[in-house]
Amino acid sequence: MTTSEQLYERARRLMPWGTQTNAKRPDERLAGLMPFFIERADGCRIQDVEGRWYLDYRAALGPIILGYRHPAVEAAVRAQMDKGILFSMASPLEVEVAEVLTSLVPGLEQVRFMKTGNDANSAAVRLARAFTGRDHLVTCSYHGYSDWFACGEGDGPTWYTREGNGVPIALDALVTRIDYGDTAAAEALFARRGHEIAAMLMVPADWCGVADASFVHRMRALTSAHGVLLIFDEILTGFRLALGGGREYFGVTPDLSTYAKALANGYPLSAFGGRRDVMQKLYDVLITTSYAGETLSLAAAKATLEILRDEPVIEHIWSMGARLQQGFDAAAQRLGLAARATGLPPAVQFHFSDDAEINEAAHHVFFRELYRRGIFAARPFLLSYAHQQADIDETIGAMEEALAIVGEEIGALQTGH
Numbered sequence: 438m439t440t441s442e443q444l445y446e447r448a449r450r451l452m453p454w455g456t457q458t459n460a461k462r463p464d465e466r467l468a469g470l471m472p473f474f475i476e477r478a479d480g481c482r483i484q485d486v487e488g489r490w491y492l493d494y495r496a497a498l499g500p501i502i503l504g505y506r507h508p509a510v511e512a513a514v515r516a517q518m519d520k521g522i523l524f525s526m527a528s529p530l531e532v533e534v535a536e537v538l539t540s541l542v543p544g545l546e547q548v549r550f551m552k553t554g555n556d557a558n559s560a561a562v563r564l565a566r567a568f569t570g571r572d573h574l575v576t577c578s579y580h581g582y583s584d585w586f587a588c589g590e591g592d593g594p595t596w597y598t599r600e601g602n603g604v605p606i607a608l609d610a611l612v613t614r615i616d617y618g619d620t621a622a623a624e625a626l627f628a629r630r631g632h633e634i635a636a637m638l639m640v641p642a643d644w645c646g647v648a649d650a651s652f653v654h655r656m657r658a659l660t661s662a663h664g665v666l667l668i669f670d671e672i673l674t675g676f677r678l679a680l681g682g683g684r685e686y687f688g689v690t691p692d693l694s695t696y697a698k699a700l701a702n703g704y705p706l707s708a709f710g711g712r713r714d715v716m717q718k719l720y721d722v723l724i725t726t727s728y729a730g731e732t733l734s735l736a737a738a739k740a741t742l743e744i745l746r747d748e749p750v751i752e753h754i755w756s757m758g759a760r761l762q763q764g765f766d767a768a769a770q771r772l773g774l775a776a777r778a779t780g781l782p783p784a785v786q787f788h789f790s791d792d793a794e795i796n797e798a799a800h801h802v803f804f805r806e807l808y809r810r811g812i813f814a815a816r817p818f819l820l821s822y823a824h825q826q827a828d829i830d831e832t833i834g835a836m837e838e839a840l841a842i843v844g845e846e847i848g849a850l851q852t853g854h
């Protein structure tokens with residue numbers, strides 16, 4: 438048994454899942470190949486408990502935009518640690534981070550800080566309901582684990598069970614889920630119930646895989662026409678799709694938006710904000726938590742945002758992602774496989790087959806072979822400022838070998854079949 442497997446045994450004895458985060462649950466089919474526990478990380482590489490290093494494209498599920506342990510972020514955190522982590526009143530850093538954040542995101546007039554993406558989305562929904570005096574909520578994608586995002590009419594994410602999930606059935610009547618890009622469903626819902634809807638909470642791009650500008654613009658028009666607040670969940674798109682996230686990328690200003698992940702390069706901080714008149718309602722709505730002003734994360738956010746503002750981080754992740762996509766496509770072509778890279782360069786996806794079962798099987802073999810070759814990845818591949826051309830080229834080499842094995846094991850992928 439490897440150290441990783443031994444740890445997993447101990448973990449499962451003490452903790453359901455053996456971990457805290459759904460996307461960090463080990464894939465037992467990949468035992469011995471997929472590292473179940475990570476000991477340390479640096480730049481774009483992570484080291485498992487066996488001491489093996491991997492080139493990482495998981496970015497700790499999105500937060501690592503500058504690379505692990507970016508020196509300027511680490512220095513800012515260390516300097517703040519000498520002053521203290523949490524005080525009995527606010528720290529000046531709250532003001533300083535709010536100033537940088539509002540200067541970078543178009544139309545973001547006021548903000549408040551929280552800890553997780555789920556917190557920020559839950560707070561934005563409470564605020565929108567208070568501001569509009571309406572109860573109904575429209576959601577679009579995964580927004581966190583809280584009750585409002587784990588119920589409703591319409592299908593949720595496939596890995597999210599509704600039945601017996603602990604959320605009162607009565608809440609289903611207050612939430613409708615719309616699939617990203619399903620303009621017809623949204624139009625029908627707004628025509629029927631527009632006057633009851635407080636807010637539509639949506640991702641501007643679907644896990645960065647699909648960016649449907651006409652859907653985003655239409656949702657802005659529909660929500661405005663019905664007095665509904667539009668909230669962008671920018672937890673993953675913020676500072677990755679563009680410096681100003683979906684707001685900047687699509688040129689659409691929602692009433693509120695939420696941030697986490699890349700905001701502080703891995704330190705736990707989230708934010709929600711938007712229109713000043715809406716945010717002023719927070720004087721009547723109690724959104725409060727002891728740790729939201731924790732200063733190490735605020736110091737990390739300030740340093741991260743300044744680097745995002747002053748250095749070509751966004752251009753870099755787009756160009757590295759595009760190089761990865763081109764490399765994958767060229768390798769697939771050389772091998773005669775009908776596979777292609779999809780998604781947007783900052784969050785690359787791959788498509789092997791229109792047949793869902795074959796597509797899944799191919800992904801499994803592909804990732805298995807990448808782990809074997811020291812590449813740690815899942816869907817989507819997330820790029821960071823630390824990935825250099827040589828890292829991408831190393832990955833493309835491993836991808837070509839992995840693809841060859843995918844082709845051997847899954848014959849239906851050969852072109853001409």
Ligand SMILES: Cc1ncc(COP(=O)(O)O)c(C=O)c1O
Nearest residue numbers: 553554555579580581672673697
């Ligand atoms: C789009 C989106 N919204 C919200 C969340 C929830 O954020 P957190 O896990 O920090 O609560 C996630 C997390 O993956 C996300 O991707």
